[in-house]
Each structure stands twice: as structure tokens, then as C-alpha cells.
Amino acid sequence: MKLHPLKIRNLTAQYPVIQSGMGVRIGSAELAAAVVNAGGFGTISTVGLGDVNNTDITNYFAHCSEALAGLIRQAREASAGKKLLGINVMVALANYKEIVQTAVAEKVDFIISGAGLPLQLPEFVGDADIALIPVISSGRAFELVVKTWIRKYNRLPDAVIVEGPRCGGHLGFTMEQIEHPETCSLDKLLVEVKEVSLKYGMPDLPTLAAGEVACRADIENFLRMGYDGVQIGTYFITAKEAGIADASKQVFINATNDDITIIKSPVGLPVRVIKTKLVQKVLSGERTPFTCPYRCLRSCNPAQSLFCIARALMATWSGDVDNGLFMCGCNLDSVKKIYPIQEFFDTLKD
Ligand SMILES: Cc1cc2nc3c(=O)[nH]c(=O)nc-3n(C[C@H](O)[C@H](O)[C@H](O)COP(=O)(O)O)c2cc1C
Structure with missing residues (x-):
């Protein structure tokens, strides 16, 4: 199967792949830039920025914003300013508004937001020309986001990422759903999300699947299912450019x-x-x-x-492995080496 480019708002990536902005610091400037250069959407993580272990920091918010601005500039330079660079920001962050405003000031191309419903995202972005991409785990959650955005901001999402119950990181499901993933699998969620997209006049809204993608065949499966692309987390953690210690x-x-x-x-x-x-x-x-x-x-x-x-x-x-927390998806068996990210994208070439 030929992999088509992925168009979101005014951005076009050669491959239908978004690199997840995984925290803390896995989605580094280096990883995001490498993904942009390889033909995907590169995403900088916005949690745990700067010297956050330094308890002398009296203005934590300003410190994080400054660190983020530096990362965005670094990634822009390393990807020659190509327009496929964005951030991931969790709604649960205390400095959500400040992070979004910093990303807007630094003119990122897209903002992905989940871990909570990003109901206020358009308010903090204003009329900046930035693609807004909510992350959701049910049709109901998606409808709430869309309805709120239309009513309060006259704004529609530019794409949507659907996280299934088997994906990595924080999960928008109950324990019961997680134990019975077949009840809310990505094929079922696609039907729910498409219904909402149709209801609100977005029949062609790019819809991305997140969960367990580790190779080209996995991407092809989701495209056959009806998704327009994928967001990849776990498999990219051990990319050479990912920000954590070997x-x-x-x-x-x-x-x-x-x-x-x-x-x-x-x-x-x-x-x-x-x-x-x-x-x-x-x-x-x-x-x-x-x-x-x-x-x-x-x-x-x-x-x-x-x-x-x-x-x-x-x-x-x-690299303090005794005290670390290792968030992951269900596909760890496919994570077997440290590799340059270009190697993965080479497998997507025809
Ligand atoms: C280590 C790790 C950190 C993550 N951090 C974030 C995050 O900061 N924000 C977010 O929206 N999603 C986060 N996620 C979820 C990913 O964005 C993605 O949707 C998910 O990992 C996809 O499933 P996969 O890991 O099976 O590819 C994280 C996932 C992992 C594994």
C-alpha cells in the first residue's frame, strides 16, 4: 500500500505520521527536528522543562516558558524552518495557558492537547494561524470539545487524535474499559468520532489513530481501517534522538x-x-x-x-533507572534497539 501525505490545515507531511510529544523530554527538540526532516510531524513535549530540580526557582511558569521558547528555536534551526513543528501540551499542567501562549509567540505550526479536555485551547491561541489538534478517547469527549469550540470561539479542530485503550502514557478510560479494550477499540472509536465530524460539518477532518504502531504494516492497518494517519509514541522512545538517557x-x-x-x-x-x-x-x-x-x-x-x-x-x-518511571504502550516487544529516526522513516518510502 502506498502511503499518502498527511495534510492538516496548511501543513503537509510526506508521511501520515505524527511523532508524539512524549514527556518528560522524550519529545526533545532534537527528536522533533529529526522527524520533521524525515517527513513527519515533529512534536516537542512541554512537561518538565528547564532546570526544574532547582528549588530556588521562584518563577516556575516563566522559567518553563523560557526553556520552551529555546527548544522551539533549536528545533526550528535544526529542521531549517520547515513548517511541520509543533508542541504537545497536557491540559493537566498548571502552566497550560502560559505554555500555549509561549508556543503561539514562537509561531509553532500545530498544537496537540490532551490529558484532559482542551476546552479553552482556542482562547489562548487567539487568531494565530496554528493547527489545533485535540486528543480524545471517545466520541462524547470529542463532541464536547467541538461544541465548546464552536459556541465560545467559532473555531473547529484541524485534526483529531484518537487514543485507544492500549496506547501509551495516560489513558482517558476507566480501569474496566482498560481491562476490556475490545469495548472501546480504535475501530469502534473511529465510528464514534466520524459521526461527530459529520454532524458538525467536518467530513474530511484528518483523524489519527494512537496506539501500538511500530512499523509500516501497523500504519497500513490503520489507514485501511479508515484513519488518515497515526501518532507514534512508544516505538519512538528508543530513537537515538529521543531526549532521555541511553x-x-x-x-x-x-x-x-x-x-x-x-x-x-x-x-x-x-x-x-x-x-x-x-x-x-x-x-x-x-x-x-x-x-x-x-x-x-x-x-x-x-x-x-x-x-x-x-x-x-x-x-x-x-538515566537514574532505580528511581525512574517508565511509561509505555502495549507494544514493548517491538522495542528492541536504539536507532536513528531516519531508519524508521526509510521503511515508509516506496
Ligand atoms: C513515555 C510516554 C510519554 C507520553 N507523554 C505524553 C504527553 O506528555 N502528552 C500526551 O498528550 N501524550 C503523551 N503520551 C501518549 C502519546 O502521545 C501517544 O498517544 C501514545 O503513546 C500512543 O501509543 P503508543 O505508545 O502505543 O504508540 C505519552 C506516551 C508515552 C509512552
């Missing part, structure tokens, strides 16, 4: 699908992770007390959370 990439490589479990995250959603020492502790209800200088998540209560997810993901970034 020691942490090796944890993903050494793990198998049998090592995966689900815990409740301080973000307030279930999250799929590799079963490490830290995760065993969380599963047994044991708390790792911590102090929190800046409250990075709206939903986290530091007095009650079992652990600090920001610190754990920073540990993953730095």
Missing part, C-alpha cells in the same frame, strides 16, 4: 509486554508503565513522601500523592 532507553528495550502494568497517576488518570521497583511500591500503596516547590500539575495533591511523577520522570530522563 540507560533509560535500555530499560524499555529489556522489558517485554509481560512487564507492563497500570497504576493511578498523580495526573488523575490511569497510566501504563513498566513494572519497576517504584511501581511495585505504588501498587502496594506505599508512599514516597516529597516536598513540592511549584505544583506543576493542577490535579496533584502533594500531601496525598504516592509519589512525585515529575521527579520520577526527571529520573528517567537522567
Whole structure:
């Protein structure tokens, strides 16, 4: 099957692939630029930016915004200004508005937003010429976003990413749904989302599937199903350009699908992770007390959370594998090496 280009608003990528802006720092400027150069949509992650372990930082929001601006400029330069560079921003972030406004000021090409419903996203973007892409996990959630955007901002999404119950990171599903993924599989979700797109006059809205894509055949399967493209997370974690230390990439490589479990995250959603020492502790209800200088998540209560997810993901970034948290999708068996991202995109050529 020939892979067609993916057009979203005024942006066209050679391949129907969006690289997920995975936090913390996996979706680095280097990875996003490499993906843009290889012919996909490159996405910078916006969680855990800057020197966030430095508790002297009195203005956390401004510090993160400054760090993000630097990353966007770095990625732009490394991708020769090609118009396929964006950010991923989680609704759960305390500095959501400031992150979006920084991305707008730095003239990114697209903004992907999930981990909560991005109901206010158009308000913070204003009339900037930026593609807005919500991430949703049900037709109902999508309809709520679309209705709100039309009513309050007279704005429609430029594409939509559908995250299924088997995808990586935080999940917009109940534990019961996660245990019975067939009840909300990506083929079923496509029907729900298409219904909403038709109802609101967007029959051709680009619709992307997220979950378990690790090779060209996986992309072709989703295109045959009726999706216009895919967002790839887990398989890109061990790309050479991804922002975390090699020691942490090796944890993903050494793990198998049998090592995966689900815990409740301080973000307030279930999250799929590799079963490490830290995760065993969380599963047994044991708390790792911590102090929190800046409250990075709206939903986290530091007095009650079992652990600090920001610190754990920073540990993953730095290669401190004993204290790290390793979020992943269901396809770890396909993650077996560190490789240059171009190698993956070469398999998409005809
Ligand atoms: C380590 C990791 C970090 C992630 N971080 C984010 C994030 O910061 N924001 C977000 O919207 N999604 C995040 N996700 C979810 C991805 O964007 C993507 O939809 C998902 O990983 C797709 O499934 P796959 O991992 O099976 O490819 C993350 C996923 C992983 C594995």
C-alpha cells in the first residue's frame, strides 16, 4: 500500500505520521527536528522543562516558558524552518495557558492537547494561524470539545487524535474499559468520532489513530481501517534522538509486554508503565513522601500523592533507572534497539 501525505490545515507531511510529544523530554527538540526532516510531524513535549530540580526557582511558569521558547528555536534551526513543528501540551499542567501562549509567540505550526479536555485551547491561541489538534478517547469527549469550540470561539479542530485503550502514557478510560479494550477499540472509536465530524460539518477532518504502531504494516492497518494517519509514541522512545538517557532507553528495550502494568497517576488518570521497583511500591500503596516547590500539575495533591511523577520522570530522563518511571504502550516487544529516526522513516518510502 502506498502511503499518502498527511495534510492538516496548511501543513503537509510526506508521511501520515505524527511523532508524539512524549514527556518528560522524550519529545526533545532534537527528536522533533529529526522527524520533521524525515517527513513527519515533529512534536516537542512541554512537561518538565528547564532546570526544574532547582528549588530556588521562584518563577516556575516563566522559567518553563523560557526553556520552551529555546527548544522551539533549536528545533526550528535544526529542521531549517520547515513548517511541520509543533508542541504537545497536557491540559493537566498548571502552566497550560502560559505554555500555549509561549508556543503561539514562537509561531509553532500545530498544537496537540490532551490529558484532559482542551476546552479553552482556542482562547489562548487567539487568531494565530496554528493547527489545533485535540486528543480524545471517545466520541462524547470529542463532541464536547467541538461544541465548546464552536459556541465560545467559532473555531473547529484541524485534526483529531484518537487514543485507544492500549496506547501509551495516560489513558482517558476507566480501569474496566482498560481491562476490556475490545469495548472501546480504535475501530469502534473511529465510528464514534466520524459521526461527530459529520454532524458538525467536518467530513474530511484528518483523524489519527494512537496506539501500538511500530512499523509500516501497523500504519497500513490503520489507514485501511479508515484513519488518515497515526501518532507514534512508544516505538519512538528508543530513537537515538529521543531526549532521555541511553540507560533509560535500555530499560524499555529489556522489558517485554509481560512487564507492563497500570497504576493511578498523580495526573488523575490511569497510566501504563513498566513494572519497576517504584511501581511495585505504588501498587502496594506505599508512599514516597516529597516536598513540592511549584505544583506543576493542577490535579496533584502533594500531601496525598504516592509519589512525585515529575521527579520520577526527571529520573528517567537522567538515566537514574532505580528511581525512574517508565511509561509505555502495549507494544514493548517491538522495542528492541536504539536507532536513528531516519531508519524508521526509510521503511515508509516506496
Ligand atoms: C513515555 C510516554 C510519554 C507520553 N507523554 C505524553 C504527553 O506528555 N502528552 C500526551 O498528550 N501524550 C503523551 N503520551 C501518549 C502519546 O502521545 C501517544 O498517544 C501514545 O503513546 C500512543 O501509543 P503508543 O505508545 O502505543 O504508540 C505519552 C506516551 C508515552 C509512552
